[in-house]
Amino acid sequence: MTPFQLLSFLIFTLSTYSSVNAQPNIICNSAKFQLMGTNMNSLPFCDQGLSYHVRAKDLVDRMTLQEKVAQLGDQAVGVERLNLPGYQWWSEALHGVSDVGHGTHFDNNITAATSFPTVILSTASFNETLWKTIGEAVSNEARAMHNLGLAGLTFWSPNINVARDPRWGRILETPGEDPFVVGRYATNYVRGLQDVKGYLKTKDPNSRPLKVGACCKHFAAYDVDNWKGIDRYHFDARVTERDMVETFLLPFEMCVKEGDVASVMCSYNRINGIPTCADPKLLNQTIRERWNLHGYIAADCDSIEVMIHGHKYHNDTPEEAVAQTLKAGLDLDCGSYYSDYATAAVKEGLVKEEEIDHSLHNLYIVLMRLGWFDGTPGGAFTGLGKNDICSPQNLELSADAARQGIVLLKNNNTLPLSFGSGDQKSTFAVVGPHANATIAMIGNYALQSGIACHYSTPLDEISAYGNVKYEPGCSNVKCENGSGVPIAVQTAQGADATFVFVGLDLSVEAESLDRIELKFPGWQEALITELAYAPNVGPIIVVIFSAGGIDISTIKNHPRVSAIIWAGYPGAEGGRAIADIIFGNYNPAGRLPITWYPADYVNKLPMTSMQLRPNPDLNYPGRTYKFYNGSTVYPFGYGLSYTNFTYTIQYAPTLVTIDLAKLQKCKQIELLNGVNLDCPAVLVEDxxxxxxxxxxxxxxxxxxxxxxxxxxxxxxxxxxxxxxxxKRLVAFRRVFLRVGEVKTLSFKLNACKSFSIIADDAYELLPTGEHSVVIGNGADAVSTKISMSFQFQ
Known part of the structure; x- marks a missing residue:
């Protein structure tokens, strides 16, 4: 390339991002190759008439070993002679586009993106349409930022680990404790992020265009961050195959098979002694071969370093660790171990260069599907820009997601509030460490700088309904000093109603920070009870910010506490969502996606025990609503409304006969009544x-x-x-009904999948006998019996 050609090429490249209305760089641009003195038509990797597989192979085959290795880290350096720029793989979009990771940043022109509620609260809506719509809005903003040169196209979200233990610090990131709900959330959110309209089905799934590339993480059995000195970098999760199949793998299987996610991320921990990122059974055999992943497998950041220095797995050298992970199926290293040591690993004969080629094929096919080489089909998304980020529509969607997820836990006929008339204004006391919350509402994996498009605080929004007296009572959520409690009580005197905003934040539950107990921190409970005992403070309405459950038995049962609301971490528009519910503009319908356990639960089993079922020998009570056999503060699925609903089962079969193949074998299972059946169960797989x-x-x-x-x-x-x-949840539906209205809902359940069990040998079985279907929770539930029988053809 002549100096003039080089200068022209640099000017052309820089001009791509010189304007806020710029469009993203496209690799296969004939003008660029012409400036380089190359005819693009001679390059098969830019031939749109060829399959992505053939094109990716041609591209990789043109690279030297050193060039290949330099592309295997999350900060790929590119190959200048092939017009292949560097690429930053790591961006995050857990509940909005974030500047966590190297791939995305904000500037003076784009200072923020829409902050939606954290996942645990959005899940509480039990609204699959909402989950997908949020994904679509987030990916619109992601594409807009990509067009402006501020973001890549691959986003390592969502987190779909099951919330097995209430102490886990990352519950705010997850869709809760039920693996089926987690899987349905994953499927819908991923579809919202990735799907390009008109291309939902293609003959070859590896050619299906992607809007952005999502990533389901952390695979698998990952839910210990840092508990009593035991951290994720050293933890060995001892898990039975039964629990793996039934709980820990199911959401990932649904994400890959039903969501068609572009990538899966392996976790830091070991499972039964083997680091997940080095386990070929989990990666190659399960994700890629059994589930048929159309994409790549990424490591959580610095996982190979953790494998060497944390787990000291096999006392591997860096080269040996790199070889093991490559052979296990790990395509992309978030870190520098692949780029630093893969060349030596090949030269030492520890791994074939072919393994590197396979990984690069997987990576480049995803980038081709994203339009990085050719642009998106029909120029889709190129019109997205600044006006599509923090748009009024997205801010309203954020508020609506919070409204739909917020759970009413208690209501002594107090809410919704209606005070005053005409020009007469009520007086409200607004107290507690979260009363004027901003950053606390957006949780983690939001903006590192804490700048949102707009903050709607509880204090501001309640002020719109009356005169407000404000006193936090505690300087922060840890509330280690009770000196502010009497001041808050004094402030509340004469109020028509007192709102107490309490709960947790990232100083109590967060990544790398698990909880030790399930109580309110510090003096928070005393703040509530002192207010409740005080005269002339009006009804007490408690609003809780948290992800994990809190033992609030004292205030739940206190007659002077009139109402309790769980608001999760409601996003930047959380204040108006809470006010809309308090003052009756919105009727709450959220349901708890996790069980709220009593405080002594933490004394009954260690967080490091991975088993789900009760263990009578150790007095373990079991985990999640599916297996926990003790009392609860609030059960999974709990949530009140300002109205009442009743159910009637209009139709359900009393007998379902399953046709079996002529040579299909029956499976024996342990029956508690000692009865012997000719065919007690059959394998679902058969x-x-x-x-x-x-x-x-x-x-x-x-x-x-x-x-x-x-x-x-x-x-x-x-x-x-x-x-x-x-019991286990097999279907759910959110519906809207006017007063007196009746709606008929039809659920179509696959007999094998919805009525199966996982046996102790990890086989999925359909047992014969009398099953039940239960609609609803608690006293309002209705049920019916359905008998399953088999018949050989």
Missing amino acids: SKCREIVKIVVRVRNTGQRDGAHVVLLYSVPPSNIAGTPI
Whole structure:
């Protein structure tokens, strides 16, 4: 290339991002290659008539070993002679585009992106349409930022680990404790991020265009961050195959198979002695071969270093560790171990260069699907820009997501509030460490600088409904000093109502920080009870910010505490969402996606015990609503409304006969009543599973207000089988009903998948006998029996 050509090429490249309205760089641009003195038509990797597989192979085959290795880290350096620029793989979009990671940043022109509620609160809506819509809005902003030169195209979200233990610090990032709900959230959010309209199905899934590339993480059995000195960099999760199949793998399987996610990230921990990023059974055999991933597998950042220095796995050298992970199926290293040591690993004969080629093929096919080489089909998304970031529509969607997820835990006929009339204004006391919350509302994996598009604080929004007296009572959520409590009580005197904003934040529960106890921190509970005992403070309404549950038994049962609201971490628009519910502009319908346990739960089993089922020998009570056999503060699925709903099962079969293949074998299972059956169960894998169980439910709004309602449908296995779940959620639906309205909902359940159990040998079985279907939770639930039988053809 002549000096003039080089200068022209640099000017052309820099001009791509010189304007706020610039469009992203496209690799296969004939003008660029012409400036380099190359005819693009001679390069198969830019031939759009060839498959992505062929194009990726041609590109990789043109690289030297050193050039290949330099592309295997999250900060790929590119190959200048091939017009291949560097690429930053690591960006985050857990609940909005974040500047965590190297791939995305904000500037003076774009200072923030929309902050949606953290995942645990959005999940509480039990609204699959909402989850997908949020994904679409987030990916619009991501593409807009990419067009402006501020973001890449690959976002390592969502986090779909099951919240197995209430002490885990990352519950705010996850969709809760039920693996089915987690999987449905993953599927919908990923589809919202990735899908390009008109290209939902393609003959070759590896050619399906992507809007952005999502990543389901952290694979797998990852939910200990730092508990009593035991951290994720050293933890060995001892997990049975039964629990792996039933709980820890299911959401990832759904994310890959149903969500068609572009990548999966392996976790820091070991599972039964093997680091997940070096386990070929988990990566190559499960994710890629059994589930047929159309994409790449990435390491959590510095996982190979953790494998060497944290786990000291096999006392590997860096070269040996790199060889193991490459052979196990790890394509991309978030870190520098691949780029620093992979060349030596090949030269020492520890791994074939072919393994590196395979990884690069997977990576470049994803980038081609994202339009990095050719642009998106029909120029889709090129029109997105500054006006699509922090748009009024997205801010309203953020507020609505918070409204839909917020859970009403207690209400002594106090809410919604209606005070004053005409020009007369009520007086409200607004107290507590979260009363004027901003950054606390957006949780983690939001903006590192804490700048949001706009903050709607509880204090400001309540001020719109009356005169406000404000006193935090505590300087922070740890509330280590009670000196502010009497001041808050004095401030509340004469109020028509007192709002107490309490709970947790990232100083208590966060990545790398697990909880030790399930109580309010410091003096927070004393603040509430002192207010409750005080005269002339009006009804006490408590609003809790948290992800994990808190034992609030004292205030739950206190007669002077009139109402309790759980608001999760509601995002930057959380203040107006909370006010809308308090003052009746919105009827709450959220349901808890996790169990709230009593405080002594933490004394009954260590956080490091991975088993889900109760262990009578150790007095372990079990975990999650599926297996926990003790009392709760609030159960999974709990949530009140300002109106009432009733259910009627209009139709359900009493008998379902499953057709078995002529040579299909029966499977023996342990029956508690000692009865011997000719065919107690069959393997789901061996069955055609074509039988559909149709359940028709009528839901009626019998109260005095319009409102949404979440219908939860559980299956219950026959009672004579050892080790089965108490119940498990197999379907859910959120519906809106006006006063007196009746809606008929039809659920179509696959007989095998919705009524199966996981046996102690990890086989998925469909047992014969009397199953149950339960609609709803608690006293309002209705149920019916369905018998399953087999018939050989």
